[in-house]
Amino acid sequence: DGGITQSPKYLFRKEGQNVTLSCEQNLNHDAMYWYRQDPGQGLRLIYYSQIVNDFQKGDIAEGYSVSREKKESFPLTVTSAQKNPTAFYLCASSIVAGGDTQYFGPGTRLTVL
Amino acid sequence: QQQVKQSPQSLIVQKGGISIINCAYENTAFDYFPWYQQFPGKGPALLIAIRPDVSEKKEGRFTISFNKSAKQFSLHIMDSQPGDSATYFCAASDGPNAGNMLTFGGGTRLMVKP
Numbered sequence: 001d002g003g004i005t006q007s008p009k010y011l012f013r014k015e016g017q018n019v020t021l022s023c024e025q026n027l028n029h030d031a032m033y034w035y036r037q038d039p040g041q042g043l044r045l046i047y048y049s050q051i052v053n054d055f056q057k058g059d060i061a062e063g064y065s066v067s068r069e070k071k072e073s074f075p076l077t078v079t080s081a082q083k084n085p086t087a088f089y090l091c092a093s094s095i096v097a098g099g100d101t102q103y104f105g106p107g108t109r110l111t112v113l
Numbered sequence: 114q115q116q117v118k119q120s121p122q123s124l125i126v127q128k129g130g131i132s133i134i135n136c137a138y139e140n141t142a143f144d145y146f147p148w149y150q151q152f153p154g155k156g157p158a159l160l161i162a163i164r165p166d167v168s169e170k171k172e173g174r175f176t177i178s179f180n181k182s183a184k185q186f187s188l189h190i191m192d193s194q195p196g197d198s199a200t201y202f203c204a205a206s207d208g209p210n211a212g213n214m215l216t217f218g219g220g221t222r223l224m225v226k227p
Binding site: 043101 | 122145158202206214218219222
């Protein structure tokens with residue numbers, strides 16, 4: 001999981017509540033990413049950021065929001081607008097220039113009660 | 114639109130056997146093809162990766178074979194061990210100019226029987 005931390009590991013939320021997932025990296029990587037993983041499926045990109053104070057929507061951004069105020073931090077908020085938020089959320093980072101490898105954090109499992 | 118198709122979805126192999134997982138892609142701009150290994154409840158970890166200028170890359174028991182003309186690449190795990198039991202994802206990237214975006218295959222759940 002080298003250098004990327006996600007918290008909490010497990011998160012429970014009531015319907016209608018917003019919740020924020022934390023992602024921190026100490027790899028000095030410029031780019032950070034959020035993915036959603038559903039059981040038996042691949043990873044789908046939610047949001048990504050290549051530089052501080054800038055981020056782009058991925059394939060499934062609806063119902064999610066992010067911020068990138070610091071290079072090392074990229075929190076994800078799952079809003080009440082996300083219809084089916086129960087999933088495993090993965091944060092990743094990479095060096096933008098000349099590097100394609102993305103390094104993943106350990107993930108946060110979100111369950112909506 | 115699924116740009117990277119992975120097969121099979123699940124695979125059972127006897128200890129000592131060869132595990133083979135295949136991926137096919139559509140986007141000819143892809144120029145980096147990593148494989149990730151994921152254990153239950155953990156984040157994926159980079160296993161091995163290849164670029165289109167070579168047809169094969171080997172690291173220990175893991176080999177990637179790449180066929181540019183067919184737009185296919187595969188992961189071979191030689192002498193498969195129970196500890197290799199995990200989900201494997203192939204992926205493809207079209208480079209830093211596109212933000213190093215990775216497109217993932219759907220994953221293959223590998224079980225190696227002792």
